[in-house]
Each structure stands twice: as C-alpha cells, then as structure tokens.
Amino acid sequence: MDPVxxxxxSLDPLTLFREADIVVKIVMLALxxxxxxxxxxxxxxxxxxxxxxxxxxxxxEWFWKADNLDSLYDPAVKAQHPSARLxxxxxxxxxxxxxxxxxxxxxxxxxxxxxxxxxxxxxxxxLGDRLNIxxxxxxxSPFVGLFGTVWGIMRSFTAIAATQNTTLAVxxxxxxxxxxxxxxxxxxxxxxxxxxxxxxxxxxxxEARLGAFADEFRNLLSRQxxxxxxxGEPR
Numbered sequence: 001m002d003p004v005x006x007x008x009x010s011l012d013p014l015t016l017f018r019e020a021d022i023v024v025k026i027v028m029l030a031l032x033x034x035x036x037x038x039x040x041x042x043x044x045x046x047x048x049x050x051x052x053x054x055x056x057x058x059x060x061e062w063f064w065k066a067d068n069l070d071s072l073y074d075p076a077v078k079a080q081h082p083s084a085r086l087x088x089x090x091x092x093x094x095x096x097x098x099x100x101x102x103x104x105x106x107x108x109x110x111x112x113x114x115x116x117x118x119x120x121x122x123x124x125x126x127l128g129d130r131l132n133i134x135x136x137x138x139x140x141s142p143f144v145g146l147f148g149t150v151w152g153i154m155r156s157f158t159a160i161a162a163t164q165n166t167t168l169a170v171x172x173x174x175x176x177x178x179x180x181x182x183x184x185x186x187x188x189x190x191x192x193x194x195x196x197x198x199x200x201x202x203x204x205x206x207e208a209r210l211g212a213f214a215d216e217f218r219n220l221l222s223r224q225x226x227x228x229x230x231x232g233e234p235r
Contacts (some may be wrong), residue, residue, distance in 0.1 A: 016176060016180045027147060027148030028181055029138060045130065047201065049127070055212070083213060085123065086119045086210055086214055090217055092115070112218050119214075124210075129202075135196050137188060138189050141188040141192065145184065145185020145189075148178065148181025152178020153178050156175050
C-alpha cells in the first residue's frame, strides 16, 4: 500500500494572510502600515540630517571667511537651516542691545547665550519631532504581533474542540497564520528600533555641532564687545 502523502500547508505570505482570521488580518495590516510609516520617517529624517549637516559645514566655512558678521546677515536670513537661524538669533539680540545705546556687558553676554541656546533647542525639538513615533512602533509592534498570534492559536484550539480532531494537520494552518503575525510585528519593530537609535545619534551629533558653533560665535561677539565702551563705540 502506497503511503498517503499530505501536502504541507503553504507558507506563502499572501496565502497565510488570506486564510487568517479577520482579527489577525487587521493586526497584520496595522503592522504593515506601521512598518511603511516607520520606513518613511527613517528615510525622510536620514536625508534631512545629511542635508543639514552639509549645510552646517558650508555655513561655518562661510562664517569664518567673512570679513564681518553684518555681511552674513542677509544671506543667512535666506538660508533657512539651523546654523543660519542660530546666527540670526544671536545677531538680532546683538543688534537690539547695541541699538539701545548704553548696555551692560555681562547682561548682553547672558542674553546672547540665551538666544542661541533657545534657537538650538527649537531646532533639535523640530528634528526629533517624529522620533517618538519610531520608538513607539519599535516597542509596541512585537506585542501587537503577539496579540495576533495568541488570537490565532485560540482559534486553532477552538477548531480542535469543534472537530474533535487533535491531529497536527487540523491546527497547523491556524498556528502558521498566528505566528506570521508575530513575524510581521518583528519586521515592523526591528527597523524602527535601529532607525530610532541611528537618528537619535545623528540628531545628537548635529546638536553638538550647533552647540560648538554657538560657543565660537558668542566668543567672537564677546571679543568684539571687549573692544567697545558701554555705548558701543570703539575704545
């Protein structure tokens, strides 16, 4: 007598999705949407950070080659990137203070520091705006996938009870569909976590670069301040 061969359940993702329970399908679709969203954020923020780093390097080189700071003001207004906006914030405070006539050097230095630090904080906050979404997707997706897996396994045990058949052939398709939900959860979570860590590192490097530029900018203004009297005239 020839052995009876049973076709193995298909592991094709589309087949597993089609045969899954409606709840598991919803879980899979939600996880796939989260994965697409996280990749969109990763690609957009990676390109933006690379562009801003290049712009910062170019602006710093331009800054040190300039004959005077006032000549950089109008071009910096049009530049619209973090280094330029930091420079504009500092120069606006500098000009307003000098326009008043008499000023206190230490108070002016404190205001310059505050203006540039606030500018950096705003830029970094804007860059990190969507990173919390990656963190959420990375931490939540495995549990959402696990929920789909638990639901699918519960459905398989229900099938056992209904058919009074405990053979693996009865429960294997349902378990395969359920485990596929966990796989999609990991597929969404792993890139999100890696992307979050890499982007957070990139934002930290840009913040450090802006902080160093702000220190150099304030030092330059401070030296210029030391060469003036309390009315802004050269000593």
